[in-house]
Amino acid sequence: MVAIDVPIWSARLQVLRRARLWSRRELGKRLADAADEAARDRLPTLETLTWLIRLWEAGERRPDERYSELLCRAFGVDEAELFVGDAAGTTLWHYLTGIPLLSGMFTAEEEERTGRAIEAPQRADDGTISYFKAVLDAYTRTDLRPADVINVLRPVFEGIEEFHRDASSPVRRAFLLLAAENAELISRMHHEAGDPGGALVWSDEAIRDAREAADTLLEAYTLAQRGGLSDTADDPGQIVDLAVAARERVNLPPRMDALSRHHEAQGHALAGDRDMCRRRLEESAQSLAEPGDDTRYRFDCSIEAHNTLCVGCLVDLGYARSAIEILEQEPPKALSTYATAYAMARMAHAYADAHERERAVETARQALVLARQTGALRALHELARVQLHPRQARRKRILL
Secondary structure (H helix, E strand, O other): OOOOOOOHHHHHHHHHHHHOOOOHHHHHHHHHHHOOHHHHHHOOOHHHHHHHHHHHHOOOOOOOHHHHHHHHHHHOOOHHHHHOHHHHHHHHHHHHHOOOOOOOOOOHHHHHHHHHHHHOHHHOOHHHHHHHHHHHHHOOOOOOOHHHHHHHHHHHHHHHHHHHHHOOHHHHHHHHHHHHHHHHHHHHHHHHOOOHHHHHHHHHHHHHHHHHOOOHHHHHHHHHHHHHHOOOOOOHHHHHHHHHHHHHHOOOOHHHHHHHHHHHHHHHHHOOOHHHHHHHHHHHHHHHHOOOOOOOOOOOOOHHHHHHHHHHHHHHHOOHHHHHHHHHHOOOOOOOOHHHHHHHHHHHHHHHHOOOHHHHHHHHHHHHHHHHHHOOHHHHHHHHOOOOOOOOOOOOOOOO
16 A cells, blocks of 8 residues: 555545535634534634644644544544544545545445555446546535635546546446546636636547547537637637537537527627527527426526526627516525626626616625635626716706
8 A cells, every 4th residue: 555644534634624625724614613602712713723724634733632523523524434544545545646535425335446446447347437427426516616626626537537548448438428527517617717718728628538439419518518618709609609519419408409509699699699699598498498308417507597698698789778677587596606696797787787886886796795705706707897887977056
């Protein structure tokens, strides 16, 4: 077994924290939350707690009984799972690879089998594929910060890529398909994190893997998603072309068809083509209403997402009042997600363009707070486009 430079319990502390996407500071807050009122008053400052966690993870100091109990409460594990070395092999391969350790999701046998496959990729089988698929699904959530998802999924992608190169032929293609899905998700997270360049790089990777696997449905999906990576009028024609190409590859299931038509409508709006934009939005709504869609890919193509895109198209076309009518019928749900932050930023944009200054300011303020909480830099970029029109000058009353 490969040796590591920290104790096993210290390595386990790190992998558990990273799998939950917590910074050391966030773990410090959770330790304070896990304490009862009397114990909380005796805890050091958050800065000191963060410093202690750094020492624990470096193996330079072991948590005493008080902190051990708080750590177990924060992670939702018992003391044996955190500090006893029974799962040393599992901890080791997660620590070395950076692949997140999702406590409670897998059995000890599944962890051990996956660890052996990591050491010798030719041992990979359907169970290994299911393991990585479950990890990927666990992070396909809009309530997570995009930058955190990127950091946790990069080592997952690297592990999948290694299996694709070195695994036996029966499972190699399955890993290639999984790599394409992983790359597409990372691409979307770069998009939400305000990194268009990174989004395109990972989108290219997803398309290449889908084509190499000769999966036309997955290729169409990656093309449709790539069409949604542009929020500017730099090249609206390319957005339209990508959406059309997705539908030309294969007969798309309803939700994927709606996704491609969503993005095509966006391209037409950016190009100023009102009629084509309206037509594609109507077609996407029809596709969403069709029953029986069993698309295996996870993406947001809900009515709320459709309304947000309609609002964006109307704003881009200069019909702010019409956008506001949709917003007031179906306002964004008060969820702490990057999608909600972006929807609220679009709402502020519509109010500003309609010269409703007070409502624009208040909505922009709410969107700003939510964008900072959720790491939604794309929402911040949208807020930067909001132009607040000056108040109309009040007529002064002249007294004679």
